[in-house]
Amino acid sequence: MSAMTITVYTKPGCGPCKLTVRKFESAGLNPQIVDITTNSEALDYISDELGYAQAPVVVYEKDGSEDHWSGLQPDKINKVIELEKTH
Template sequence: MTLTIYTKPGCFPCRKTIEKFQDAGLSPQIVDVSTTPAALEYITEELGYSQAPVVMYDKDGSEDHWSGLNPTKISHVIELHTS
């Protein structure tokens, strides 16, 4: 499974999202969009998001992404990882 979280400094939803995944034993790749202009362009221009965090995961060719703190989707990804 590939798990990437696009974040920005001082973002409470970003920090909580990362914590939830780490507490479940996952180690997401964390990308700070304030220091990575290409990542900011990707999540805003290609994906159409304007809110952090942006979470992307891919497992066995099945990909999903969302924006914001979303406990339901976080739990779903954790379940996919543990199954």
Template sequence: MTITIYMKPAGCFGCDKTKALFTAQGVPFVEVDITTNEAALEYITEELQYAQAPVVVYEIDGSIDHWSGLNPPRINQVIALEATQHLSL
């Protein structure tokens, strides 16, 4: 599983909380700063059609899913999927 969080580095409560929830459960993720990475900003706004940070994109077994904003139920779902993947290894 690969998790990427497209976020703002400062002043974004949802970004900080999303990272904290994954970190608290030991789930690794890649952090991408959309304020300094123009390609990443274009990807989330043009391709994924989001206007709110954070944007979480995760890939599992070739399938990609994503959402925008602080979404604890979705975060918990991904954490559970990550735990399931580790158990099956």
């Protein structure tokens, strides 16, 4: 089985954040959830390293490769779910 992690960087009261997490969970995937309002290192990571200013930020890592995006992006979420369902 291949190693896979999904991390969703969120903030309280963020509707797109909740929808993103719910979509992964309803597909049987359990993303790691990181609150950027209480974790300054995570906030620095998504803003300084990845260059995003909008939550949620999703980081999907699998077999040494990484994909990430910002905002509610159902197409990208569905692609990750499909990749995981085939394994």
